[in-house]
Amino acid sequence: MRAGMNCLLDVLQGKVGAQSLSDVEWEQAFELAEAEQVLPSFVSTLRRSGLPLSPSIEKRLCGAERQCAIAGFFWSAELRGLLKSFAEAAVPVLPLKGPSLALRAYGEAAFRSAKDLDLLVQRSDHAAAESILLKIGFAPNRHADDYHRQWSRGTTLVELHFDLENPLAFDFKVETAWQRASPGEFQGQPAWHFAAEDELLFLALHGVRHRFERLSHVLDLALAFRAFAPNGSLAVPRADVAPISRLLVLGAELANLLFPEEPMPIVPADNRTKRKMDTLAKSLWQDLLCEPAGQLDWQTQHRFFVETEVCIGGRYWCRIKHMRILLTRxxxxxxxxxxxxxxxxxxxxxxxxxxxxxxxxxxxxxxxxxxxxxx
Structure with a gap:
């Protein structure tokens, strides 16, 4: 197991008690929390535990709290500004992950790490959304692919989505998700939010896109299950996205491995899918515990997409589908x-x-x- 992982998991799981850890072990846990992009959650949970710490680790904790608070303030302010610009142009926008998810699932906008802001607009509003970004000083970093485009303004990165993934790989049926979305707000600015099942499915899809390479992907899902499906009350995923509901099964299995004493909702699935996702989740969890994240290029992502396939229609048709993706995206x-x-x-x-x-x-x-x- 990676150095610091036991301590990191104990803190996240609320198991920190009177056990004695050396300053070296605490330092390893802080470093690992930052690498796994769960530092804000780690420091906030540790502070709430009231555990006595040595002067050097207390100083490290205070510094990390300050770092997370500054980052949380910056990204929240940037998101508020973006939402205000979209509202003034009457373009509906749905924040994905970031401070919006942090506020609703983690409890505070600063309790979740962020490296950029992801915004989803309807496909018909994509051109208008790009005009808004240009007007407020953003510039595109690259060409649009089959579901999004990256923009930047100074140190602020924004990924503008008109879909959530290549529909040939995972067809999220984003138009239907928009119909089920509801208007809400983020710190006083209007923002749309997915229905609970759609948001959970998106977080599972996001984790799969990144091969659940970091602990943050699992923590997002686990806390979202708590917030959006309390007492195990998870509705059956929409019939039109049933082919990708296996991703939600995989996400629930991983969340159960992170919080084994707090079972996540049972996601309906056939036995074959359940067995495969359970095996895959245990393999991913073992990788997380023992190996740092590797280089994740498009080919690695695509190979993992294939690995999540159940292929009820036969592996021949799966190969045909993935060859089409390979040649057309x-x-x-x-x-x-x-x-x-x-x-x-x-x-x-x-x-x-x-x-x-x-x-x-x-x-x-x-x-x-x-x-x-x-x-």
Missing amino acids: TIEADHAFANRLGLMRHWQVALLRPIRLLLRDLKQRRSKPRIRQAL
Whole structure:
């Protein structure tokens, strides 16, 4: 197990008591909490425990609390400003994760780490939303892919979504989710929120997109289950997203591993899906406990998408589906390849993607003998 993990889990699970830990062990837990992006939750839970700490660790805790408070204030202020701009333009916007989730599931906007802000708009409002970002000083960092685009203003990063994932991989039926969403607010500014089951499903999808590489992805789901499905009252996922409800099963299994004494709601699933997601959850949990997060590129993400498939219709059809995704989606590398040839239209980029992949594979094959000789 990674150094500091036992202490980190004990704090998050509220098991911190009179056990004696050295300053080195506490330092390892603080470092790991930051690496796993759960530092705000770690320090707030530790402070509430009232556990006596050595002067050096108390100083470390105070510094971390100050760091989290400043970050929470910054991201909350940025989100409020964005929501105000969208409201003035009469464009409905739904904050994903970030301070909005922190306030509703963690209890405070500063209790969850944030590196950027994710906003979802309806596809018909996408052009208007981009105009709003341009007007308030944001600039696009890259081309739009099949579900979002990244923007920046100074040190503030925003990911503007018009979908939640490539619909060929996981079709969230975002239009239906918008119909079920309800108007709300974030610190006085209007904001839309998903229905509880849709928000939980999105958090599970987000975790899968990142292969649950950090503890924060599991903690998000566990606290969201508590907040949005109290007393185990989770409605059956929408029939139109039933093919991806297995992700919610996987998320619930992981949340149970984080908080084994507080069972999460039972998500309806057939036995085959339940067994596969249980096995996958235990494998992911073991990786979290023992290995730091690795490099997560698009190919790694895609391989994990395949790993979550149950393939009731047969592996042949699964392969056909994923080959279609591989050949038809476009990423930033495809735009860069097309631009070198003086081609910039989206259909040209899409047509050139198979050629880029073929050239890349040929280059990799040619380099293998030289690598072996060098070794």
